Amino acid sequence: MHSLPAKLLTPFKILFGFITLLAIAVSCTDERKSLDQYEFDETKKLVAFVEDAANLIKTKGIVAFRDFAQKDSKWLRGNRYLFAYDLHGTCIFHPVTPELIGRNIINMKDLNGKPVIVEIVQIASNPKHPFGWVHYLWMEPGEIYPEYKSSYIMRVTDRDGHVFAIGSGNYKQKAEKIFVSDMVDSACIQLERKGLEMIPQFLDKSGKYTFYDSYIFIIDEKGNALVDPSFPSLSGRKLLNLKDAIGKPIIKEMIEKLETNQTAWLSYMSKSPDENKPVKKLAYIRKIHINHKGYIVGSSIRLEKPVWLKI
Amino acid sequence: MAAPPKGMIYGVDDKPPFLVTILLGLQHIFTMSSMLVLPVVIVQEIGGSFLEINSVVSFSMIAAGFGTILQSLKKGPIGSGYLCPNLCGPSYMAVSLEAGWLGGLPLMHGMIMLSGLTEMAFAQVIPKLRKLFPPEITGLVVIMVGVALIPLGVSRFIGVEYSGDSIEPPKIIIACITLCIMIGLNLWGKGKIRLYGVLIGIIVGYLLSLAAGLIGSAELKQVSQTPLFALPGQGVKMFRYAFNPSLIIPFMLISVIQCLKSFGNIITCQKLSDDDWKEPDLKNVGKGLMASGISVFTCGLLGGVATDTSASNVGLSAATGANSRVIAWSAGGIFILLGFLPKMAALFTIMPQPVMGAIVVFVTCYMLISGMQIILTNPISTRMIFIIGISMIFGLSADIASSLFFTVPSWLVPVCSSSLTVSTLLAVILNQVFVVSDKQPAKTKQ
DSSP states (O other): OOSOOGGGHHHHHHHHHHHHHHHHHHHTOOOOGGGTTOOSHHHHHHHHHHHHHHHHHHHHGGGHHHHHTOTTBTTBBTTBOOEEEOTTSBEEEOSSSGGGTTOBOTTOBOTTOOBHHHHHHHHHHOSSOOEEEEEEEEOOTTOSSOEEEEEEEEEEEOTTOOEEEEEEEEETOOOOHHHHHHHHHHHHHHHHHHGGGGHHHHHOTTSTTEETTEEOEEEETTSBEEEOTTSGGGTTOBOTTOBOTTSOBHHHHHHHHHHHOSEEEEEEEEOOTTOSSOEEEEEEEEEEEETTEEEEEEEEEEOOOBTTOOO | OOOOOTTOSBOTTOOOOHHHHHHHHHHHHHHHHTTTHHHHHHHHHTTOOHHHHHHHHHHHHHHHHHHHHHHTOOSSSSOOSSOOOEEOOGGGHHHHHHHHHHHHHHHHHHHHHHHHHHHHHHHHHGGGOGGGOOHHHHHHHHHHHHHHHHHHHHHHHHTOOBTTOOOOHHHHHHHHHHHHHHHHHHHHOOTHHHHTHHHHHHHHHHHHHHHHTSSOHHHHHHHHHSOSOOOTTTTSOOSOOOOOGGGHHHHHHHHHHHHHHHHHHHHHHHHHTOTTOOSOOHHHHHHHHHHHHHHHHHHHHHTOOOOEEOHHHHHHHHHHTBOOHHHHHHHHHHHHHHTTOHHHHHHHHTOOHHHHHHHHHHHHHHHHHHHHHHHTTSOOOHHHHHHHHHHHHHHHHHHHTGGGGTTSOGGGHHHHTOHHHHHHHHHHHHHHHHHHHHTSOOOSOO
């Protein structure tokens, strides 16, 4: 214990080798930027899964669908599977419900009346941003109770020029921050184009501006609710002095945050009529102007709590 | 200082060779780093920027390192003289978040400073509370400190971070292998092998995780994109503090809970250092709590999150047989240095879940058994059966059936949501009730 024999250096050699190996791994890392924006592993895995499938279609063409149909392969295991549609809504591939293949199901709706296939096709048809998420209430074949499902959609063109919208989904997907920021940004684009005539679409629970318990709200610059889908009958009420479950003046804080920024995130404890405990939520808000009047457009998600954390 | 107990390779007063000290310090760094996720989560949840996250993490590391060294000071009125490292403890997480939501980082830092002052005040009182903490109650506190580690340890071991996450066999296999290596080297390893058992387990766990893809491109990219050197607080408005009267009670309550946890940790250190340990040295505990309070105050002052003494690291000392205070200087010094070297710090913070789970499960065994040994220092009286039994039953109910306490007033939530606090408060009260009813102090021998 008092000397320093050469063998004591062995742990250092092991440690040095370990750090070197980590450094090599760092330098060789395959950066997949598309995954950086997601927080949860399940989301990253799903996006990587769809991207891998898209790459296989690009290289192998429609033959890749044979691989995707192999049971117990990485492409078809448990309730993880791929689906594909053309840009007119005709089902090209669906290993779980093969009777859909070849049928045009553009009018198919989820249990809330949301036109799911229309949304899938819209995402894949977007020339600048041909990928994104669709959230819907779905009943798997053989199940009794429906569950929320979130599917990641990508447009892919194979080597023969066929264009597909491919995707795969997670049940009970945890809400990612990007889900609400994308929804709010998209709502703002439409509001700036079409003005306040968009409001009925934000109140439509079967529309694209709602998923799970997230929806678009709009508040004017004086703190009055313009769109409040949680309590539609109370639209127009003055919310300026609204406080959350722990006394935080959330509307005043939203106005304050957007004085210096175009967008902001704001966390608060939500009071819910059907919950015993306040629920932690995170809101994404964006400032826009319509007819020279300022508005706050936003939406919020429940913040997930790690199982080991008692808050 | 008492002679090192059997089974300890380096006792508290020993001075291991320099390189050994560094390696043992690194072993503690891995455990201390496992909680660096907390400042990230706190700043993210209150909508803080990337620069603010970096700043809070760096200052938390510097303050924790400082606290670790301060705790190891033997002479003077501050420090218990033991290897009892600090880390960003989860105890303060809930109230820190609440402060962050209400008034951002300035309010969080201001209230943390207040907590530090509360801990320092409690440190002055604790030596006078000898009658409140006989060994049986002290042992209970140590057990409950170990119990508090269970949710984190098991969730990481199983690989389930959020409710509904699927259980993946590779994660559990890696956690099992890592834990088996640590246990195997601890059981059958001799001398140096036992000293480095946890470090070897961690390295194998990292390599297996790398092979299994658990350290993915996102984590590796996080390391590669982090600068090698950075001054903490760059690009962030520093030294801003705020206070809110509504948060004083929750923060002070958490400070007392935190003191109880540190109390348990320091008692464990005392026992590790003395085979003939019979009862707590409360003067020494008071000095330890003083160091902990100053450390917490420093966290707020610099701009980090609150730190607390680490039960995991105390368990690690017991497991490796090395609790020399010199290791605290090494671990604390390296942690402070890492506050200025973000890239190196990132290598520790990307620790895979199964590895972290294996470490926490491994060291929790030591905390739980250490607490039981303290309780059983003397034969248990019938009175103590009920004092400890009732306190454990209602204390554990805060963890097992937490929904029971949903409707308590918000200021009581920090108390009722902590099994450590509920059981300690009950044990102290019941012990005093028996003392009063018997007209004599509770004695353990009958």
